[in-house]
Amino acid sequence: MSQEVFVTMALNAWNGQLKRATGTFESLTDEQLMQEVAPGRNRAVYLMGHLIATHDALLTLLRLGGRLHPELDEIFITHPDNVNTKMPGAQELRQYWQEVHNKLAEHFKALTPAQWLERHNAMTDEDWVKEPHRNRMSVLIGRTNHIAYHLGQLVLIKK
Amino acid sequence: MSQEVFVTMALNAWNGQLKRATGTFESLTDEQLMQEVAPGRNRAVYLMGHLIATHDALLTLLRLGGRLHPELDEIFITHPDNVNTKMPGAQELRQYWQEVHNKLAEHFKALTPAQWLERHNAMTDEDWVKEPHRNRMSVLIGRTNHIAYHLGQLVLIKK
Numbered sequence: 001m002s003q004e005v006f007v008t009m010a011l012n013a014w015n016g017q018l019k020r021a022t023g024t025f026e027s028l029t030d031e032q033l034m035q036e037v038a039p040g041r042n043r044a045v046y047l048m049g050h051l052i053a054t055h056d057a058l059l060t061l062l063r064l065g066g067r068l069h070p071e072l073d074e075i076f077i078t079h080p081d082n083v084n085t086k087m088p089g090a091q092e093l094r095q096y097w098q099e100v101h102n103k104l105a106e107h108f109k110a111l112t113p114a115q116w117l118e119r120h121n122a123m124t125d126e127d128w129v130k131e132p133h134r135n136r137m138s139v140l141i142g143r144t145n146h147i148a149y150h151l152g153q154l155v156l157i158k159k
Numbered sequence: 160m161s162q163e164v165f166v167t168m169a170l171n172a173w174n175g176q177l178k179r180a181t182g183t184f185e186s187l188t189d190e191q192l193m194q195e196v197a198p199g200r201n202r203a204v205y206l207m208g209h210l211i212a213t214h215d216a217l218l219t220l221l222r223l224g225g226r227l228h229p230e231l232d233e234i235f236i237t238h239p240d241n242v243n244t245k246m247p248g249a250q251e252l253r254q255y256w257q258e259v260h261n262k263l264a265e266h267f268k269a270l271t272p273a274q275w276l277e278r279h280n281a282m283t284d285e286d287w288v289k290e291p292h293r294n295r296m297s298v299l300i301g302r303t304n305h306i307a308y309h310l311g312q313l314v315l316i317k318k
Contacts, residue, residue, distance in 0.1 A: 152311035
């Protein structure tokens with residue numbers, strides 16, 4: 001039972017931050033998405049693509065299946081924000097946001113506490129035996145903090 | 160054993176975010192602490208006081224003992240940032256930062272997994288039976304995301 005409590009807590013934290021981020025992006029117009037969070041810093045649209053790409057990568061990192069949008073990594077992870085980069089339009093990104101998070105929600109609902117404690121893909125079985133706290137759940141906790149980090153920046157966009 | 164793995168993960172996340180925040184504040188000069196993270200937004204010094212006050216309040220919220228600096232709430236939680244507010248100096252805040260986090264680290268080390276799952280102070284025993292995932296650990300997870308949120312803003316300070 002207490003294992004389930006821990007999983008519930010971690011998923012509540014993920015869902016809570018994700019809900020706030022979703023609400024923030026929904027509250028921004030397509031024009032506001034093109035604003036920088038602070039002078040010379042990332043635009044909201046870049047942070048949106050960055051979170052989509054990072055979360056899409058969870059599908060393979062957590063060994064849940066194939067990715068939906070690996071093409072986003074080059075634009076939103078490998079390279080910094082640049083107004084000259086050709087990127088998907090706002091409507092397309094809003095759709096990807098839903099797709100990727102719906103797919104993740106499906107998988108997360110199906111994982112048992114024991115499966116949450118299994119190693120992630122960037123780790124060997126051998127390392128995992130020595131460091132059992134480096135597992136799917138620890139990746140989720142890290143990604144939850146990653147949302148919060150960028151959410152703190154997103155709320156600086158002037159409406 | 161697996162309960163300990165969950166506690167280790169949550170504490171690793173807290174310690175990781177706290178270490179990044181500590182490093183960021185240490186990297187800022189006292190002058191830079193007076194800069195706003197974005198035009199018209201909070202100054203770094205306010206975020207520092209805000210995190211100290213929030214974490215000091217964990218001492219009572221997690222039922223670990225008395226607070227060290229309850230006087231900070233009025234300045235850094237109740238009221239928004241204001242250049243006319245009289246606040247402790249940078250050196251004083253840097254010292255409070257260490258004090259509060261050393262005290263919390265002591266307590267956190269001593270808590271067993273079962274104690275992490277006990278209710279926090281803002282909750283009745285009755286509610287906790289119905290919602291066992293609202294416990295000390297869930298508060299810690301929330302506060303870890305809270306550090307990440309403000310850290311995302313702090314890194315916008317120009318050096």
